[in-house]
Amino acid sequence: MTQLTVRYAPAAPAPADALGGPWPASARPGPGADLLVGGVGLAETAERFGTPLYVLDEGEVRSRARAYRRALPHAEVLYAAKAFLCSAMADWVAEEGLGLDVCSSGELWLAVSAGFPAQRILLHGNAKSPEELRLARRLRVGRIVIDGQAEIARLAALVAADTPQKVLVRVVPGIAAGHHAAVRTGVGGQKFGFPIEGGDAADAIARVLDQPGLELAGLHCHLGSQITELEPFLQAVDALVRLLVDVRDRHGVELPELDLGGGHGIKYLPGDAEFDLPEFAVRVTDRLAVRCAEADLDVPRLIVEPGRAIAGPAGVAVYRVLSVKHSADGRTFVAVDGGMSDNPRPALYGSPYSVRLVGRKSDAGAARVDVVGRHCEAGDVLVRDAVLPADLRPGDLLAVPAAGAYQLSMASGYNLVGRPAVAAVKDGRARLLIRRETVEDFRLREVGR
Numbered sequence: 232m233t234q235l236t237v238r239y240a241p242a243a244p245a246p247a248d249a250l251g252g253p254w255p256a257s258a259r260p261g262p263g264a265d266l267l268v269g270g271v272g273l274a275e276t277a278e279r280f281g282t283p284l285y286v287l288d289e290g291e292v293r294s295r296a297r298a299y300r301r302a303l304p305h306a307e308v309l310y311a312a313k314a315f316l317c318s319a320m321a322d323w324v325a326e327e328g329l330g331l332d333v334c335s336s337g338e339l340w341l342a343v344s345a346g347f348p349a350q351r352i353l354l355h356g357n358a359k360s361p362e363e364l365r366l367a368r369r370l371r372v373g374r375i376v377i378d379g380q381a382e383i384a385r386l387a388a389l390v391a392a393d394t395p396q397k398v399l400v401r402v403v404p405g406i407a408a409g410h411h412a413a414v415r416t417g418v419g420g421q422k423f424g425f426p427i428e429g430g431d432a433a434d435a436i437a438r439v440l441d442q443p444g445l446e447l448a449g450l451h452c453h454l455g456s457q458i459t460e461l462e463p464f465l466q467a468v469d470a471l472v473r474l475l476v477d478v479r480d481r482h483g484v485e486l487p488e489l490d491l492g493g494g495h496g497i498k499y500l501p502g503d504a505e506f507d508l509p510e511f512a513v514r515v516t517d518r519l520a521v522r523c524a525e526a527d528l529d530v531p532r533l534i535v536e537p538g539r540a541i542a543g544p545a546g547v548a549v550y551r552v553l554s555v556k557h558s559a560d561g562r563t564f565v566a567v568d569g570g571m572s573d574n575p576r577p578a579l580y581g582s583p584y585s586v587r588l589v590g591r592k593s594d595a596g597a598a599r600v601d602v603v604g605r606h607c608e609a610g611d612v613l614v615r616d617a618v619l620p621a622d623l624r625p626g627d628l629l630a631v632p633a634a635g636a637y638q639l640s641m642a643s644g645y646n647l648v649g650r651p652a653v654a655a656v657k658d659g660r661a662r663l664l665i666r667r668e669t670v671e672d673f674r675l676r677e678v679g680r
């Protein structure tokens with residue numbers, strides 16, 4: 232079957248572009264030099280709920296989810312929960328018709344407890360525990376992605392006397408893509424998936440097909456994260472279709488699903504390139520149709536697993552300045568009340584961010600400063616060489632856009648600073664989703680001394 236594809240006109244530039252950063256589309260200048268997001272002032276919301284505060288624009292999450300559904304009407308779109316998950320987020324993506332990719336029993340349990348339909352959940356993980364697999368079976372998750380030899384027998388043993396489990400096999404096509412070596416999973420020499428080259432993938436597929444309780448629905452690959460070009464995805468289609476053909480020729484089965492994972496990149500700085508979803512939709516579905524036609528293969532249903540591209544641009548982190556230090560060598564350190572425990576990405580990957588003063592107008596000229604966190608490491612720098620008003624002072628509020636993905640979800644308990652609160656904004660109203668971690672929380676898990 233050939234899939235219909237629709238080419239969309241490029242979106243009109245968001246008014247937010249005028250604000251000089253990757254702000255949510257709803258961002259507007261507000262009263263008192265505040266910045267409105269979702270119709271609510273960031274400074275006003277930070278005053279109300281305290282800092283550091285993560286503000287999530289519900290409308291932005293929903294419109295991004297909808298854009299995926301519009302661009303890929305025949306595909307299944309699973310939001311990758313690892314980017315950020317809470318009950319509200321699960322509700323929003325479920326209501327917009329997306330499924331969910333989870334990679335732990337924690338994510339799985341949270342989603343199902345929030346009411347997310349288990350049949351629309353896919354479970355990932357390179358080291359799923361027996362308990363995790365049992366939980367997935369008990370909750371009746373729709374799909375499990377096989378990512379290790381031991382898992383095949385382990386899972387098969389759980390389903391022998393039960394209804395079959397739909398599975399995908401995660402393969403490694405040998406394609407390098409992604410913003411940092413630590414997130415490039417499309418190549419050999421890293422822990423995820425079965426490499427196609429050398430035959431590991433073919434062996435795993437044969438073993439899965441041998442298990443009566445496992446229903447092999449298709450192949451999966453995830454190349455990496457924060458990818459802005461399309462070519463790696465087209466190469467992945469080529470590699471996976473070759474493998475689908477190989478499976479048909481060896482085993483006489485045509486697998487109905489092809490999951491290309493996530494990895495769709497967003498803007499962190501104003502001039503950054505960005506993953507082009509409409510172009511991806513057209514070119515990937517066309518390439519898939521062409522390659523399948525060449526091999527006389529039924530076109531499998533496409534699955535994608537975007538995380539960052541849905542949550543990232545919807546989040547803004549708001550910090551309060553605690554101190555401003557001018558050093559004799561000319562550097563200025565603006566220290567805020569969060570840092571690497573709520574956003575480890577700059578320290579882990581050297582990731583860039585932009586930052587803006589909110590809630591106060593400054594007529595001072597611009598200065599180049601390092602916005603640093605409050606943790607006990609010199610590497611706790613949130614934004615190096617940020618351009619901010621020269622008269623920044625303790626008490627000021629700084630807002631960092633593109634903060635919705637892989638910040639809170641990777642937040643740590645370092646220095647017992649406590650994880651920030653999360654508020655949702657929509658239609659001029661703000662509501663607290665997750666309360667701030669307090670000093671009382673730190674002892675809650677202690678059971679002895």
Ligand SMILES: Cc1ncc(COP(=O)(O)O)c(C=O)c1O
Nearest residue numbers: 311453456493494536537538539
């Ligand atoms: C298997 C898998 N799917 C989806 C994702 C989501 O990636 P991204 O947030 O870059 O779209 C990841 C993380 O990179 C992943 O490992």
Ligand SMILES: N[C@@H](CCCC[NH3+])C(=O)O
Nearest residue numbers: 313414456457576636637
């Ligand atoms: N944590 C990474 C993304 C990892 C994606 C998970 N496979 C980042 O912040 O860029």
